[in-house]
Amino acid sequence: DGGITQSPKYLFRKEGQNVTLSCEQNLNHDAMYWYRQDPGQGLRLIYYSQIVNDFQKGDIAEGYSVSREKKESFPLTVTSAQKNPTAFYLCASKPGRGTGSYNEQFFGPGTRLTVL
Amino acid sequence: AQRVTQPEKLLSVFKGAPVELKCNYSYSGSPELFWYVQYSRQRLQLLLRHISRESIKGFTADLNKGETSFHLKKPFAQEEDSAMYYCALSGAGGTSYGKLTFGQGTILTVHP
Numbered sequence: 001d002g003g004i005t006q007s008p009k010y011l012f013r014k015e016g017q018n019v020t021l022s023c024e025q026n027l028n029h030d031a032m033y034w035y036r037q038d039p040g041q042g043l044r045l046i047y048y049s050q051i052v053n054d055f056q057k058g059d060i061a062e063g064y065s066v067s068r069e070k071k072e073s074f075p076l077t078v079t080s081a082q083k084n085p086t087a088f089y090l091c092a093s094k095p096g097r098g099t100g101s102y103n104e105q106f107f108g109p110g111t112r113l114t115v116l
Numbered sequence: 117a118q119r120v121t122q123p124e125k126l127l128s129v130f131k132g133a134p135v136e137l138k139c140n141y142s143y144s145g146s147p148e149l150f151w152y153v154q155y156s157r158q159r160l161q162l163l164l165r166h167i168s169r170e171s172i173k174g175f176t177a178d179l180n181k182g183e184t185s186f187h188l189k190k191p192f193a194q195e196e197d198s199a200m201y202y203c204a205l206s207g208a209g210g211t212s213y214g215k216l217t218f219g220q221g222t223i224l225t226v227h228p
Binding site for chain 1: 122150165206215218
């Protein structure tokens with residue numbers, strides 16, 4: 001089951017530590033996204049990147065950082081500044097313009113982060 | 117600003133009964149609407165989108181611009197339909213291009 005992979009599946013972090021979540025895709029998609037999923041709140045956009053070496057803040061970017069050095073990779077760092085980091089994190093990617101499904105996003109399996 | 121509202125957090129029906137999951141949106145332009153589904157222990161996946169006007173797994177959804185709604189319907193629910201369902205909106209262009217705004221989600225349980 002390739003496509004979009006996220007690692008690790010479960011992650012535990014002590015308060016005050018930074019942690020990086022991995023997201024890799026082999027779909028040759030231009031855009032990639034990070035969402036946070038909390039019960040009763042749906043998915044909220046953290047950061048997104050339309051092309052390599054470019055990214056924008058989403059709705060809840062505070063306490064997070066990203067990089068997009070390669071087309072296939074979009075790692076998310078949860079910093080110690082994030083006040084409530086325990087959540088389920090989903091990565092997604094999307095084909096570029098000019099394809100029939102260019103607005104459909106494809107999701108990874110997710111990483112569950114728990115702060116101890 | 118774009119917003120999606122799913123008023124029901126939980127929805128329970130019996131097998132064979134009709135089901136309707138409600139979705140209302142707020143967007144000033146011309147939106148693209150989607151329904152995503154997350155089955156237990158599976159990743160979030162696209163169920164259907166309004167521009168395709170298709171039926172997937174017996175589900176249909178019609179975009180009603182007058183009522184700004186995109187309700188998901190199925191005439192006869194099955195136990196395997198039990199899942200979390202998200203309605204999502206994407207702006208057609210500008211700074212909203214490609215960004216999905218999700219509703220809060222509805223957990224559908226179909227009882228035998």
